[in-house]
Amino acid sequence: MSQRQxxxxxxxxxxxxxxxxxxxxxxxxxxxxxxxxxNAGVISxxxxxLLDVVPTIQQTAALALGRLANYSDDLADAVVKxxxxxxxxxxxxxxxxxxxxxxxxxLRAVGKHSPQRAQAxxxxxxxDALVICLEDFDPGVKEAAAxxxxxxxxxxxxxxxxxxxxxxxxxxxxxxxxxxxxxxxxAASALSDISKHSPELAQTxxxxxxIAHLAxxxxxxxxxxxQQVLSALSQIAKHSVDLAEMVVEAEIFxxxxxxxxxxxEYVKKNACTLIREIxxxxxxxxQLIVNTGGVAAVTDCIGTCKGNTRLPGIMMLGYVAAxxxxxxxxxxxxxxxxxLSICLSEEPEDHIKAAAAxxxxxxxxxxxxxxxxxxxxxxxxxxxxxxxSTERSEDLQMKCKKAIKSILQKCTxxxxxxxxxxxxxxxxxxHVLGQFSKFWALLLNCHQSVLTKATQVLPHDSEARxxxxxxxxxxxxxxxxxxxxxxxxDYINSINNCYPEEVVRYYSxxxxxxxxxxxxxxxxxxx
Numbered sequence: 001m002s003q004r005q006x007x008x009x010x011x012x013x014x015x016x017x018x019x020x021x022x023x024x025x026x027x028x029x030x031x032x033x034x035x036x037x038x039n040a041g042v043i044s045x046x047x048x049x050l051l052d053v054v055p056t057i058q059q060t061a062a063l064a065l066g067r068l069a070n071y072s073d074d075l076a077d078a079v080v081k082x083x084x085x086x087x088x089x090x091x092x093x094x095x096x097x098x099x100x101x102x103x104x105x106x107l108r109a110v111g112k113h114s115p116q117r118a119q120a121x122x123x124x125x126x127x128d129a130l131v132i133c134l135e136d137f138d139p140g141v142k143e144a145a146a147x148x149x150x151x152x153x154x155x156x157x158x159x160x161x162x163x164x165x166x167x168x169x170x171x172x173x174x175x176x177x178x179x180x181x182x183x184x185x186x187a188a189s190a191l192s193d194i195s196k197h198s199p200e201l202a203q204t205x206x207x208x209x210x211i212a213h214l215a216x217x218x219x220x221x222x223x224x225x226x227q228q229v230l231s232a233l234s235q236i237a238k239h240s241v242d243l244a245e246m247v248v249e250a251e252i253f254x255x256x257x258x259x260x261x262x263x264x265e266y267v268k269k270n271a272c273t274l275i276r277e278i279x280x281x282x283x284x285x286x287q288l289i290v291n292t293g294g295v296a297a298v299t300d301c302i303g304t305c306k307g308n309t310r311l312p313g314i315m316m317l318g319y320v321a322a323x324x325x326x327x328x329x330x331x332x333x334x335x336x337x338x339x340l341s342i343c344l345s346e347e348p349e350d351h352i353k354a355a356a357a358x359x360x361x362x363x364x365x366x367x368x369x370x371x372x373x374x375x376x377x378x379x380x381x382x383x384x385x386x387x388x389s390t391e392r393s394e395d396l397q398m399k400c401k402k403a404i405k406s407i408l409q410k411c412t413x414x415x416x417x418x419x420x421x422x423x424x425x426x427x428x429x430x431h432v433l434g435q436f437s438k439f440w441a442l443l444l445n446c447h448q449s450v451l452t453k454a455t456q457v458l459p460h461d462s463e464a465r466x467x468x469x470x471x472x473x474x475x476x477x478x479x480x481x482x483x484x485x486x487x488x489x490d491y492i493n494s495i496n497n498c499y500p501e502e503v504v505r506y507y508s509x510x511x512x513x514x515x516x517x518x519x520x521x522x523x524x525x526x527x
Contacts, residue, residue, distance in 0.1 A: 014054060021049055021060040028067035034075070043068065043078050050087050055096060062088065062102035070109035076117050079110055085124040092129040097138040104133060104144035112151040118159050121152050127166035134171035139180040146175055146183070150190030157197035164194065164204050173208045181222050188214065188228035192235045199239040206236060206246055215250035223264035230259065230270035238277040244285060248278060253292045260301040268301055269309045276316035283323040290327065295320060296334040303339050310343055311352055318359030325366040332373045337363060341377040344386075350393040357383055357396065361403030364410060371411035380407065474499065475507040 024042055027033040042064075049061035065084065069076040079085070088103040095103070107126050111118040121127070126148075133145035149168050153160040163169075168190075175187035191210055195202040210232070217229045233252065237244040252274075259271035275294055279286045289295060295317065302313045317336045321328035331337070337360065344356040360383070364374035374380070386392055387400035477496070482489040496504045505511055 014057075017049060017052065017057050018054065018060070021046065021057055021064055025060050025064035025067060028064055028071070031071065034068065034071050037068065038075060038078070043075070043082050043084075047082055047084055047087075050084065050091070055099065058091075058095065059099045059102045062091075062099065062106055066102065066105040066109045069106060070112075073113040073117065076110045076113045079106065080117065080120045085110070085120065085126065089124055089126045089129050092126075092133060097136065097141050100133055100136065100138075100141045101144045104130065104141070104148045108144070108148035108151045111148060112154075115155040115159060118152045118155050121148075122159065122162050127152070127162060127168070131166045131168050131171060134168065134175060139178060139183050142175055142178070143180070143183045143186050146172060146186045146190045150186065150193045153190060153193040154196075157201060160194045160197050160201050164201065169194065169204055169208045169210075173205075173210045173213065176210070176213050176217070181225055184217070184220075185222075185225050185228050188217075188225065188232050192228060192232035195232060195235040196238075199243065202236045202239050202243055205232075206243065211236065211246055211250045215247075215252050215255075218252060218255050218259065223262065223267055226259060226262070227264070227266045227270050230256070230267065230274050234270065234274040234277045237274065238280075241281045241285070244278045244281050247274075248285065248288065253288070253294065257292065257294060257297045260297050261304075265305060265309045268305055269312060272298055272301060272309075272312040272316055276312045276319060279316050280319040283327060286320045286323050286327050289320065290330045295330055295336065299331075299334050299336045299339050302343065307347070307349070308352070310347070311355055314340060314343055314352070314355045314359050318355070318362045321359065322362040325370065328363045328366050328370055331363055332370065337373055337377055337379075341374075341379045341382070344379065345382055350396040353386060354393070354396040354399045357386070357399040357403045361399070361406040364403070364407035366410065368410050368412045371407045374407055375411050380404065380411075383407075469499075469503070469507070474504070478504065478508045 024037065024046065027037060046061045046065050049057055050065075052058050052061070065079060069079045085107070088106055092100055092103050107121055107130065111121045130145040130148050133141050134149075136142055136145070149163050149172070153163045172187045172190050172194075176184050176191070178184065178187075191205050191214075195205045214229050214232055217225060220226055220229070233247050237247040256271055256274060259267050262268055262271070275289060275298060279289050279294075298313045298316050302310050302317075317331050317340065321331045321336075340356045340360050340363075344353055344360065347353055347356070360374055360379055364371040383400045383404050387397050387404065389397075474495075477492055480492060482492055
């Protein structure tokens with residue numbers, strides 16, 4: 001056999017290997033092919049090609065393995081059990097930039113599925129090799145390594161701590177300062193994944209100087225970068241007052257409010273989330289947000305979006321209102337109540353309705369003025385309907401119940417209370433009657449100074465009593481069945497004591513029959 005024939009055979013073998021890995025890599029992009037490839041044992045066939053003498057074959061084999069591992073946890077487990085990871089880790093230090101990117105892709109595809117797969121990445125010593133890649137000259141290698149580290153970090157605090165211990169954080173902070181937008185995005189995402197688990201991990205990111213650099217990128221025109229930057233700042237701020245104050249001190253206000261008007265829905269959502277995570281900590285931080293126009297801006301943002309994009313904004317208004325009467329009034333002045341009422345009525349998802357119900361309860365629980373601001377939007381009947389619906393989630397029903405109770409205990413706006421006399425169940429009705437009894441007792445018995453204060457927001461005594469009768473309220477009270485000696489019965493008695501006995505008797509059930517019977521039995525006097 002001639003030398004030419006030998007070389008030709010080797011060339012054909014090389015072409016066959018290359019064609020094989022290219023074909024598998026291309027077929028692995030289609031979900032319908034995955035099961036067939038898996039059943040054919042393609043992972044074991046690709047493994048030796050990671051050591052091929054031809055770099056293109058090595059890289060394409062790694063790419064194929066990454067696409068397979070990316071598809072499912074089972075395939076990722078097969079890659080782990082195939083003893084492929086140690087070879088990839090070795091190659092990260094020895095091979096060219098193309099192979100490094102492919103190898104990091106495989107590690108990312110394996111690590112993203114579960115804490116167990118991510119732990120396998122840690123156990124094979126991949127973190128040190130990936131951290132070295134963060135210092136590579138090629139931005140694509142840095143991006144691939146940062147992505148893999150982020151996928152490991154996202155699962156839990158222990159895995160994030162392993163990434164921190166490998167020295168990744170300072171290099172990730174350097175990566176967000178690189179000019180390449182894609183690298184900035186992935187590095188910011190990785191910092192977000194590290195920060196989210198605990199105050200200690202977030203503090204590590206802060207100590208590396210990340211906040212200042214992240215804050216500078218809030219107004220970057222790239223929407224995906226803004227998403228990740230806002231997310232990272234949120235994950236830092238959420239843990240403690242000190243961390244939230246550090247984020248605020250980076251002068252993110254009022255700059256971050258411009259993101260609430262962004263065209264990208266995720267930018268809006270993440271901006272609201274960041275403001276929420278700051279507002280929840282203290283009244284002082286919430287007041288700062290109010291002073292910069294944050295409450296009004298979030299309210300407007302809620303009105304321009306739908307679905308889950310609204311959720312962090314809804315919760316932010318609730319957190320602000322929960323702190324104090326003045327902050328709750330700031331939400332009312334910023335027209336937050338009508339927007340929350342719209343969310344409660346229009347949003348189809350129970351968890352969004354539940355958040356709106358909770359926020360409305362936080363606003364209305366402070367004083368009669370706050371409760372009236374909620375009541376006049378016709379929100380109470382909606383809350384009652386949701387609470388009584390058997391088709392709604394238990395969480396939504398519970399939050400509606402708590403909101404109704406909180407608002408009713410402060411509400412002295414009678415037109416909003418009266419519909420509850422007809423529709424509310426006993427556990428809600430007792431709070432309604434409690435408010436009526438307090439009101440009538442106040443009008444009949446209180447000193448003039450207290451009466452004057454009460455009538456600033458309530459009708460005058462005679463008119464109010466007349467309204468309660470003509471609207472059917474007094475009749476409804478007489479129809480309520482209450483246990484003798486119960487709190488509900490006490491409330492009914494308190495209301496009845498505000499009227500002459502004959503009026504109460506007139507509106508009691510069966511009184512008309514009694515009158516007719518008296519007519520039947522009456523013997524007229526004939527002269």
